[in-house]
Structure formats: C-alpha cells, structure tokens
Amino acid sequence: MAKITYIEHDGTEHTVDVKTGLSVMEGAIKNNIPGIDADCGGACACATCHVYVDEAWTSKTGEKSAMEESMLDFAENVEPSSRLSCQIKVTDGLDGLTVRLPESQH
C-alpha cells in the first residue's frame, strides 16, 4: 500500500491509498479522481493518463519505455517531468508520491 496524492490542475488535492502492484493511473481511476481519463485502461496507447512527477520522485518511478517516450513526445503540455501514469507501478517505495495533473488530457 502506498499513499499517493493527485493534484488537479485547479489545485484540488486527493490523497488515496493505492495497492502495490496497481499503476498510479489505476489508483486514480479506481477512486474516481477527475483529471485522468485513461481511455485505453493502461495499454500505453492513448496518453490520456498524463501526469507530472515531482523531481524528488523521478528515480523511484522508474525509466520510461520507448513506447511511453514516443507517446509522450506527441501529447499536449509535455514537460521534462511528464509521465504516463499507467506506466508507473506502485511499490511501497512510492509511499508519499505526489503527481500533478495537466489542464486537459485531450
């Protein structure tokens, strides 16, 4: 279990417990947190689960795959801290993770 905080673009914060093994995207969808669409349910095919990961957490959230890299390259409002949240697996080491959500996923 890890506590993850999702911050909507307007600043609204949601902190929820997410089971290890799920993805950061699944943590949001299962708790109905607005701002992550996840059209493809985690197949790395839609880029509508885009989040910004605080710098302090980049090493713990792992490397981007070539596929993720490539999808992100064409998403809107991408920053160096951008990730597809369906590609981040939740581990105990991610307890306390904060991700910020972009203004829109489409």
Next chain:
Amino acid sequence: MADPKAKVVILGAGHAGGSVAGFLRQVGHEGPIVLIGEEPIPPYQRPPLSKAWLKGEADADSLALRGADWYDDNGCELKLNVRAVSLDRAAKTVALSTGETVSYDILIIATGARARRLTIPGADLDGILELRTAADAEQLKRALGPGKTLAIIGGGYIGLEAAASARALGASAVILEREQRILARVACQALSDFFTAYHQARGVSFRLGVEITAFEGEAGKVTGVRLADGGLIACDAALVGVGAIPNDDLARAAGLECANGIVVDLQARTADPSIYAIGDVTHRPLPLYGVTHRLESVPNALEQAKVAAGEIFGKPPLTPEVPWFWSDQYDLKLQIAGLPFDADTILVRGDPAAAKFAVFHLKGDLVQAVEAVNSPPEFMMGRSLIGSRKPVSREKLADSSISMKEVAA
C-alpha cells in the same frame, strides 16, 4: 433546467454505465444514482478479456473499473444480477426481472451489445463459446492450454486477439473466415495481409472464404466445425466472434427511435428529454464525417459518458473527440484513429516487413483515418490531423524519413 438532486437510473453496469456514474459525481451531481446490471459483478473493463487477462497477465482486481467500496461510499446503489425488462416512459419507471419497479427522473441506457450467435446445427453443443463477458472469458481460458485446438469463427479483432492469447498459452488456433480476408469489415487490405502473415508465422492457421454449416460433436461436446465444402476442422472448443448486436430492444419497445442502436444526438440525448443513451448501444452522429454510426469502443463509451454527465448537470458541451481504437496482439500495438469514410487514397508509411508502419486513409489532402502498427507518432499526429482537418502533403507523409511533426507542421 438541470436539477443536481435528480434521481438518475442507469441501465447496464458495464464500461459506459460504470463510467457515467463516476462522471456524474465528478461534475457534482448530488442526487441518488441507481446502477442496474445483469452481470453478477460490478463494472469492469472488457478489453483485457481477450488480451492480458486471457494470457494470465492481469487479475480480476485490475479488471474492475472502481474499488469495491466506491459505489457505497458515493451514494451509488448497485443492483447486480438484475435485468431491466421494460420501460414505462409516461410513468418514468423501469420494471426489473425481480418484479420490482424503479422510478427515475433521468434514465441513462447503457446496455451495450451482445455477441451475435450462429443458428446452425450443433450451435448449442458444449465448448461453443463467445467472448463478451468475464464469465465467457473464464470459460475460454479453461478451454485453452497445450495440446488443445481452438477454432475461431470470424477474423475480427477479438478473434485475432484470442488467437494470439491461445498461442501464448500453448494451444493451437485456426481462424475460419467467411470473407476472402480477415478484418474485412474494419481494416484495409494492407493491414489484413500484415496480420495474416504475422499470425501465420506464430503458428495460427487460416481458412479464408469458407462457410461453416454445422458444429459436430460427441457426447454433447463440440469436436469439429463442418464446412460447406464438406471439410471438417477438428477442435476442442470453438469461439464464435462474428460481431455484436446492440441491446436496444427495451428502448425500441418503449418507442424510442432505433437504427442498429438507439439513436442519440451529440449530447447523448434521445428524443425523450428524460432519457439518454451511451456506449455500444447507441447510434450516434460523427460530426467529423457528417454521418451517423454505431461504434464499439471504450473511448466512445467514455466520451459519451462524460458528455451525458455534463449535459445532465448543465455544463457546456465538450468538443467531439476523434474516434479511436487499439488492439494488442503478440508484440504488436495497433492504434487506429478515425474512420475511412470517403477516403480516395490509401498511403502506407513505414515498413510492414519491419512490423512498424502506418496506413493513412486520405480524402484529397485530408487525413480521414490512420491505422498504425507499432507507430505511436503516426497514430498521435494522425489523430490530431483528423481532428484539426488540416491538409497534409502526400509526398511528405509517404516519406518516413520526414518526421510526423514536420509532416503536420
């Protein structure tokens, strides 16, 4: 005027129904929500049933749309194992299979589609399977394993994904298709050829242009598929994947307009101001193409769920999305955006032999649709070009040494 306290009843606890309940709470709807579903489990995702789940790479937990407590915690009454049997629009009530009657202020019909069945001799033998629900998928998975042969009737996406998963589990797979090519209804020739060859190289066999006349069996269990030419394809189980039929019977009986699905407008409204319909069960406008169509995809279900929730709560309408779809087979990721209506040219970019290419469907210099295999840039840029209706140069598009960003610039 939108009433934030209205009682919303949702028929069908599938992807669209489960999603609209969530979106209603996201936009701030406060009234009671009742979600009525025929299946025994809360809303879940179907795509993995032919992919990761079937191969054993995803568990039931990851299929569920929401956490089990979400419904109770969010004032959403979940009535499972219950079928809606009729609709009284004048009284604004729905009659259920339990004998109970539920009243609504707003009704959302999200009953999806069901697998089309074959009405040939032997169709009721054991081992003749379909793949629409989690229960169907359980049965299919039990039928697969080393030494088993699965006959797949219909070369559509679900059939192809099932074939790839069957191979991953060590079973043999043979695909029987009435048309001369697989994916005939949904993809272009180049893509059909590519997928046929890719599956063949991984041990799947194909019988194209065949008509099946009966299922043969022993002791009540299927043992083979009989072809019109007299041939017999032996199998341990047969998966029928010949398309889906919208569950619009209830709406039709209640006098709502149906045409291969419940007719809705862009805001997911039916002609009855109290009734919306979303997901696979709808026949909807596609403003990008000036046509109406029935789509079967998660992105469509989610878009209509979002639109309906916003409309019910009185939010301004959203910009229509470009329809899209994906499929995973082996190490292939297929992403399709748009529909090839009125296309006059088919252009292949990249190299099918390297399993990395995209097929663009153009109408003049406008992109109508793109089918991208292991090519996210082509899919992402293609999708945005379809939405923006921005003209492209065919020469640049055909030249894969020119990046998609430059093509679209």
